[in-house]
Amino acid sequence: MKSRRVLFCLALFAVVTALGAPFVGMTAISLLDILQAGPDNAEAMVFWRIRVPRMVTAFLAGSGLAISGMAFQALFRNPLATPFTLGVSGGAAFGAALYMRLGLSFVFLGISGGTMSAFGGAFCVILLVYALTRSRGGFATPTLLLAGVALSFFLSSMILALQYSASLHDSFRLIRWLMGGLGMVGYGAALNLLPVVVTGAVLLFMLRNELNLLVIGEDLAMSRGLDVPRTKQLIFLAVSLMVGGIVAVCGPIGFVGMMAPHICRLLVGPDHRRLYPATLLFGGAFLTLCDVVARVAFAPAEIPVGVITALLGGPFFLYLLLRRSAEQLF
Amino acid sequence: MAVTAYNVDNLSVVMDGKTILDQVSFSLEEGASLAVIGPNGAGKSTLLKCLLRLLPTDRGAISLFGAPLDQYGRRELARLLGYVPQTGAGHVPYTVDAFVLMARYAYLAPFSHFTDTDRDIAQKAMEQTGVLPFAKRHMHTLSGGERQKVFIASALTQQPRIMLLDEATAFLDYRHQAEVLTLVETLRRDTGVTAIAVTHDLNQGVMEFDHVLALKEGRGVFWGAPSALLEDNRLEAIYDAPFRLLRHEPSGTSYVFPEKGAS
Numbered sequence: 072m073k074s075r076r077v078l079f080c081l082a083l084f085a086v087v088t089a090l091g092a093p094f095v096g097m098t099a100i101s102l103l104d105i106l107q108a109g110p111d112n113a114e115a116m117v118f119w120r121i122r123v124p125r126m127v128t129a130f131l132a133g134s135g136l137a138i139s140g141m142a143f144q145a146l147f148r149n150p151l152a153t154p155f156t157l158g159v160s161g162g163a164a165f166g167a168a169l170y171m172r173l174g175l176s177f178v179f180l181g182i183s184g185g186t187m188s189a190f191g192g193a194f195c196v197i198l199l200v201y202a203l204t205r206s207r208g209g210f211a212t213p214t215l216l217l218a219g220v221a222l223s224f225f226l227s228s229m230i231l232a233l234q235y236s237a238s239l240h241d242s243f244r245l246i247r248w249l250m251g252g253l254g255m256v257g258y259g260a261a262l263n264l265l266p267v268v269v270t271g272a273v274l275l276f277m278l279r280n281e282l283n284l285l286v287i288g289e290d291l292a293m294s295r296g297l298d299v300p301r302t303k304q305l306i307f308l309a310v311s312l313m314v315g316g317i318v319a320v321c322g323p324i325g326f327v328g329m330m331a332p333h334i335c336r337l338l339v340g341p342d343h344r345r346l347y348p349a350t351l352l353f354g355g356a357f358l359t360l361c362d363v364v365a366r367v368a369f370a371p372a373e374i375p376v377g378v379i380t381a382l383l384g385g386p387f388f389l390y391l392l393l394r395r396s397a398e399q400l401f
Numbered sequence: 402m403a404v405t406a407y408n409v410d411n412l413s414v415v416m417d418g419k420t421i422l423d424q425v426s427f428s429l430e431e432g433a434s435l436a437v438i439g440p441n442g443a444g445k446s447t448l449l450k451c452l453l454r455l456l457p458t459d460r461g462a463i464s465l466f467g468a469p470l471d472q473y474g475r476r477e478l479a480r481l482l483g484y485v486p487q488t489g490a491g492h493v494p495y496t497v498d499a500f501v502l503m504a505r506y507a508y509l510a511p512f513s514h515f516t517d518t519d520r521d522i523a524q525k526a527m528e529q530t531g532v533l534p535f536a537k538r539h540m541h542t543l544s545g546g547e548r549q550k551v552f553i554a555s556a557l558t559q560q561p562r563i564m565l566l567d568e569a570t571a572f573l574d575y576r577h578q579a580e581v582l583t584l585v586e587t588l589r590r591d592t593g594v595t596a597i598a599v600t601h602d603l604n605q606g607v608m609e610f611d612h613v614l615a616l617k618e619g620r621g622v623f624w625g626a627p628s629a630l631l632e633d634n635r636l637e638a639i640y641d642a643p644f645r646l647l648r649h650e651p652s653g654t655s656y657v658f659p660e661k662g663a664s
Contacts, residue, residue, distance in 0.1 A: 148492075277512055280503075280506060280509060283495075283503055284503060284506060286493075286494060287491060287493050287495075287500075287503075288491040290450070290455050290484075290486065291484070291486060291491065293453075293454075293455055293475060294453055294455065294478075294479060294482065294483075294484035295479055295503065295504055295506050295507065295555075295559070296475050296476040296478065296479030296480070296506050296507030296559075297475060297506065298474075298475045298476075341494040341495060342495065342499060344514075
């Protein structure tokens, strides 16, 4: 079967990207350096302490953002409706920024307070967007997207207000984080992401048949036996978990959730039983690659990875918007 | 004695302050067929959606096979009721066979895949409805008539005891209208499935149904055999328009046409 071959190629691409990325950087590291080096060799240190954890973080974040986008596209039946474009990332960012600004620091059940407040922010925005889509029966695509834009504006001005009231140092830290970056050292970030991304990914994995039915419209899905409200709740939970967790650690990285599932849909088709693994693999590899570009393009300087994804995602968004009527893009 | 499929008692639906359905009552035995007719905006589709529990009701009660409709789970309902939506409803991105197979969702054990039994049932439904020749095509490449047959195949794949059709032939050309109508009629005869069809067009096989329910401004204004509909200017009262009746003697079928010029 063709799509099975494509899926295999995607898996290969993901593995090669994940294994190859840590070797590329300001200075290329060869396999021999790592294998022959003693414990205090500088290159081995860079490799194991900086580049490998960074690749893991990028891969986890990319996968999580991509499948979150995939779930939202199915739920709203629109390829432009993703957590980023609907303001959910903005909500998560506000939650995390508030946590930073207040100088809070707590850990609960191994999950950092920043992740939890970002999760709270994301969840609130999801409920708001959902209430908006409910208020007038159906929701036309432009209205939905405009509502998302309005929410994003509102939230970013709230973040600006937080930033303005912060000290110079905190303010800079906030700006840098808001650009979306993966420039953290060590395994802390990856360990923070792991539980939320895995939980969200498992939830969505179990909902593949349900996502397939959501795409054909709520009435028809219900008449096929789908418990639509419950499915939505589970999707909201999974997405706000993942987006909250990822934004708290990496900042709001945009457009991965829009581009990855859409490209995968072209490659393996709209059936979520194949689309899910494809999106998971492609999203992870995609963000890892973007991060490699961010590290080497202007070396020794480093661009935030969110800038790269936005540079790619902006034109992609316009292309989707202009190509055909949005409903027919599935 | 036949089992009662649906029992609708004083059903009322109000949306945004407007009464869409007003104290509608009827009862339908299993195996029978019911045509719901009436002018545009009479509440026909709303009634159908209430019967499928796609819309909440405000007053009154609906019972399905003796139990209140809201006591059924979604999956249970999907194993009893097959829904064929209006022509052209919504965009479906799948291929025909994938889409038909998805109708087995209600029989799927949690976290499992479709089985060979599911595939066989879907295959049989596609065979019965004549969609096999285009089973590998994408839904959006089909004509309106082909698409409608696929929706009927999907509803059949649910192995329902009742089929509910909402304007199944509206917007189709004559050949496809005839094909879809014949298909529904054949299925009814062969499988004994109970059928409830909403239509605004009286010539869409209405005369072949066992019962007719006419709605006007949300109220049930006629219940009875289709032949009785043609008596005593009943149609004029329902549609607020004069009609002319034509009888096709070889087949014994009656057709009605709105009279032009007079109003």
